[in-house]
Amino acid sequence: MPVLLVIPARYASSRYPGKPLVELRGASGQARSLIRRSWDAAMAVSGVDRVVVATDDGRIRDHAEGFGAEVVMTATSCRNGTERCAEAVANLGLSPEIVVNLQGDAPLTPAWFVEDLVAGLRAAPDADVATPVLRCSGRMRADLIADRMAGRVGGTTAVFGHDGRALYFSKEVIPFAAGDYGDDQPSPVFHHVGVYAYRPGALAEYPGWDEGRLERLEGLEQLRFLERNRSILCVEVEARGRQFWELNNPEDVPRLETMMRDMNLD
Template identity: 50%
Template sequence: MLKLVGGTGVAPRPAEAAIIIPARFASSRFPGKPLVPLLGAEGAAKTLLQRSWEAARAVGGVAEVWIATDDDRIAEVARGFGAQVVRTPADCANGTERCWAAVCEAGIHADIIVNFQGDSPLTPPPAVELLVDTLAAEPRISVATPMIRCSPLQVDRLTAEARLGRAGGTTVVFDGAGDALYFSKRVIPHIPERCRDAPIYFHLGVYAYTRAALAEYMRTPPSPLERVEGLEQLRFLHCGLAVRMVEISDPPGGLWEVNNPSDVVVVEAALAERRLV
């Protein structure tokens, strides 16, 4: 079941939406990550990029899906499995900037742009549909993005990754309306000792933006907190733009991104549990 935090429901989608999957080869934590093979439920290997593209293609009511990259290797592989590819500049600082470059380069006219992370093949398609509907329901909201409440096991995994100096994922805190207050690659809020029911929310890095929000983002220099955390979404908060958090339930196999090589086995286990080939 999917549910909206801080809202009373969603309205039908009045505007066209397009999905863009930003993909770059030179990841500092995991070079060549988009092309790493992931085994599905029946042992077939597909690249992380293709599995993310297939998940994006399963989202209903979307006009088009693009892969945005500056890398020849990624472009060749993407075209090989049938994706639309748009070439974007190498100096895009993050996925949001690459989405805007793709909108301009490909002449994408959709009113709502979805940034579908190329390292998140476990993203449930209905969750993305709910993000688009959330923007349609509340005109004051500029960005919508999903989260899940972590189980004690997931909190342990995040804190273990932090102790090893790795970013196991991003957590978020939000206000009573469901609008984000802060995102961090560390676990927030602070967890007191022996607290086994801490309200920790894991942020899944897929975003739906209005065109106006994307344009405002590009007009604004990176904020100090964005630079420190390495989290692009903090620029929206710095601009004073509302980022609505949409709570979703944890699907079979969980929601985990491929941030480090060690994440591959976790994601493969989830693909097997969901019987995704």
């Protein structure tokens, strides 16, 4: 199997319990759960051979199977989505070329983000993982800074070298850049999009590694790869006029619903 896409989803989120079942209303006012919208986003991606939801919760399983999703059950001991993806692949007994982790809190992820990500990993045989990054407009950068000033964890930012290899990821807004940027002006900050494409070997090794110090401090699972000197390729993607945000906190629900109305997405 060339490409397996896994949507990891857990009920017991520390910041937002029950998040996968939270409903979002689109442009027409129709409500669909976060996990349903994530499934719909996954099904729109071309070049994917199989899509599964990986969860440890019966409520999420029943809901997902109710709208036709394939579900694989995983242990409650999985510490993050990457570990859950690794267990899902093992439980399914598959040997895909690439495993994609489309986290269940990013329903606005356009299909081309994932398609470009898979193409980027295929073109970089020495990379263990690939992940998309989106250059922030002045407005998006200001929103990230406003979240941090309010004590909320908003999006994650990424810094990378000239070859696209990740140097660091943070929930702080990095790099520091003096001055203001207009709403639609490009800024030097890159928003990390919470999607990953893994080579199966690196993914299978990941759960056996101890949680890294930086991973623990930032609460960012991808830092475990960097702390083990594994290569993460940052693939720059284009918004093409689409707004993008992840659902991290309850306050993000109206923000995402406003974005869907603005983009006429149902």
